[in-house]
Amino acid sequence: xxxxxxxxxxxxxxxxxxxxxxxxxxxxxxxxxxxxxxxxxxxxxxxxxxxxxxxxxxxxxxxxxxxxxxxxxxxxxxxxxxxxxxxxxxxxxxxxxxxxxxxxxxxxxxxxxxxxxxxxxxxxxxxxxxxxxxxxxxxxxxxxxxxxxxxxxxxxxxxxxxxxxxxxxxxxxx
Amino acid sequence: xxxxxxxxxxxxxxxxxxxxxxxxxxxxxxxxxxxxxxxxxxxxxxxxxxxxxxxxxxxxxxxxxxxxxxxxxxxxxxxxxxxxxxxxxxxxxxxxxxxxxxxxxxxxxxxxxxxxxxxxxxxxxxxxxxxxxxxxxxxxxxxxxxxxxxxxxxxxxxxxxxxxxxxxxxxxxx
Numbered sequence: 393x394x395x396x397x398x399x400x401x402x403x404x405x406x407x408x409x410x411x412x413x414x415x416x417x418x419x420x421x422x423x424x425x426x427x428x429x430x431x432x433x434x435x436x437x438x439x440x441x442x443x444x445x446x447x448x449x450x451x452x453x454x455x456x457x458x459x460x461x462x463x464x465x466x467x468x469x470x471x472x473x474x475x476x477x478x479x480x481x482x483x484x485x486x487x488x489x490x491x492x493x494x495x496x497x498x499x500x501x502x503x504x505x506x507x508x509x510x511x512x513x514x515x516x517x518x519x520x521x522x523x524x525x526x527x528x529x530x531x532x533x534x535x536x537x538x539x540x541x542x543x544x545x546x547x548x549x550x551x552x553x554x555x556x557x558x559x560x561x562x563x564x565x566x
Numbered sequence: 567x568x569x570x571x572x573x574x575x576x577x578x579x580x581x582x583x584x585x586x587x588x589x590x591x592x593x594x595x596x597x598x599x600x601x602x603x604x605x606x607x608x609x610x611x612x613x614x615x616x617x618x619x620x621x622x623x624x625x626x627x628x629x630x631x632x633x634x635x636x637x638x639x640x641x642x643x644x645x646x647x648x649x650x651x652x653x654x655x656x657x658x659x660x661x662x663x664x665x666x667x668x669x670x671x672x673x674x675x676x677x678x679x680x681x682x683x684x685x686x687x688x689x690x691x692x693x694x695x696x697x698x699x700x701x702x703x704x705x706x707x708x709x710x711x712x713x714x715x716x717x718x719x720x721x722x723x724x725x726x727x728x729x730x731x732x733x734x735x736x737x738x739x740x
Contacts, residue, residue, distance in 0.1 A: 422634075424640040427664075446649075456614065466596055469639075493599075513716075513718060534734065555692065
């Protein structure tokens with residue numbers, strides 16, 4: 393898809409020009425709002441206007457109306473990888489026909505439930521298996537994968553610490 | 567909702583009994599599969615069987631058919647917080663009527679595009695604003711919030727490093 397590659401390379405160039413003219417343009421603010429609407433069901437609306445549900449599986453008290461938070465976390469990572477392959481293929485001029493990403497995460501539930509305070513509540517290990525299809529030599533896709541891993545936003549969130557500030561407001565109800 | 571609290575507390579107790587009998591039960595494996603099906607659109611299917619789309623906004627070459635990876639990452643965090651409030655309220659015997667969570671993340675796009683290799687690609691800062699409603703004194707919800715932050719799986723993924731192993735397979739296409 394040479395026209396797609398050209399289009400995305402043009403987006404990158406235009407973004408660079410815009411940021412050079414006004415550095416504030418480089419700041420992107422993302423937002424998500426959540427309401428607990430069932431025993432464990434959460435209604436989500438994100439800043440771009442899209443809405444979706446989150447729920448727990450039935451085995452641990454949920455209704456299974458949608459994917460669970462751990463699955464959304466893995467999907468954020470896998471989809472970010474796939475899209476970053478697309479953008480960096482355009483930036484590096486590497487032809488790319490297909491991208492398939494499988495992400496697996498291992499979690500020890502003793503952390504979530506507090507049965508063992510020495511067990512972390514999140515993933516102890518994550519595996520990302522990427523399969524790309526295209527006409528270039530394998531070395532070029534290895535080069536692409538290194539560029540993707542250095543610039544993929546959600547991979548950075550997993551691999552490195554993100555400062556999170558949490559505030560609480562309690563409203564008394566009858 | 568005293569019966570819901572009792573139900574979830576029973577789930578916790580049953581899980582503890584099951585893990586005590588067979589420690590292997592504490593392992594949970596999560597999975598998400600992703601295909602790049604458009605310029606930046608990704609089709610996702612997760613291990614629980616649910617499927618959904620991910621896309622980039624139109625401003626940077628996407629089709630905006632669904633939320634973007636950064637929004638799903640924030641939604642994973644916000645929904646995990648909300649659900650963890652529910653479970654830990656049951657564990658601690660704290661009445662809880664409502665939970666609303668707003669999550670904001672700041673991202674500098676120079677990291678993703680590689681315009682400045684000193685800028686991280688992921689979120690530089692995340693803010694989680696929780697509002698709970700219920701009949702208990704404010705101190706009990708502060709106690710609940712501390713328990714949630716110590717046991718919320720996706721908050722752990724954000725705040726701490728997760729080991730991620732990435733593999734690549736390149737398939738030659740005509």
